[in-house]
Amino acid sequence: QVQLVESGGGLVQAGGSLRLSCAASRRTFGTYALAWFRQAPGKERDFVAAISWSLGRTSYADSVKGRFTISRDSAQNTVYLQMNSLKPEDTAIYYCASGLQGPTQRKGGYDSWGQGTQVTVSS
Numbered sequence: 001q002v003q004l005v006e007s008g009g010g011l012v013q014a015g016g017s018l019r020l021s022c023a024a025s026r027r028t029f030g031t032y033a034l035a036w037f038r039q040a041p042g043k044e045r046d047f048v049a050a051i052s053w054s055l056g057r058t059s060y061a062d063s064v065k066g067r068f069t070i071s072r073d074s075a076q077n078t079v080y081l082q083m084n085s086l087k088p089e090d091t092a093i094y095y096c097a098s099g100l101q102g103p104t105q106r107k108g109g110y111d112s113w114g115q116g117t118q119v120t121v122s123s
Contacts, residue, residue, distance in 0.1 A: 002026045002112040004096045009117030012086055020081040020117060022096030029053035033102015034072060034079040035110060038092035038119075045095065049081060050103030059103045064090075086121045093118050 003025035012018055022034065035050035049070040050059045058070055069082040079096060093116040101109035 002032075002098045004098060004112055004114035006094065006096050006114045006117040009094060009119045011120045011122065014086060014088055014121055014123050016086050016121070017082070017084045018086065018119060020083065020094055020096075020119070022079040022081075022114060024077045024079070024098065026077065026098075029077075029098070032098050032100060033104065033109070034070075035097045035099075035102060035104075036070065036079075036081045037095045037097060037107065038090075039095065039116075040092040043092075045107060047105040047107070048094070050105065051079065052103050057103055059105060061105070083119070086119075088121045088123045091119060091121050 005023045008020040032053045033050050036048040037045050038048050039045040047061050051070045067085045072079045095116045096114040097110035098112045099110035
């Protein structure tokens with residue numbers, strides 16, 4: 001399995017921006033996909049965005065299209081989530097995940113998960 005460590009969460013006002021990072025222990029990902037999910041209190045863990053490591057194909061949840069951008073840095077073994085125009089409803093714990101079935105929006109397509117980073121958007 002891959003070890004994933006998220007960072008970059010915090011408190012931001014509505015309309016602001018944050019960039020999340022996910023550092024991975026694996027040297028190369030080949031056909032892997034990396035994704036971001038989020039979970040608000042009392043709710044299911046939902047898909048946010050995913051990227052295929054080799055080709056860079058991306059997939060986004062409708063709720064974040066046009067505001068969030070997922071990218072990867074092969075040299076740093078890191079995946080990023082740039083979040084702009086943040087809304088209070090974006091408040092959640094954000095989790096990084098990796099798997100071989102991506103870039104799927106299904107949680108079951110990922111077998112390694114990070115511990116999460118809290119994002120809070122105030123109104």
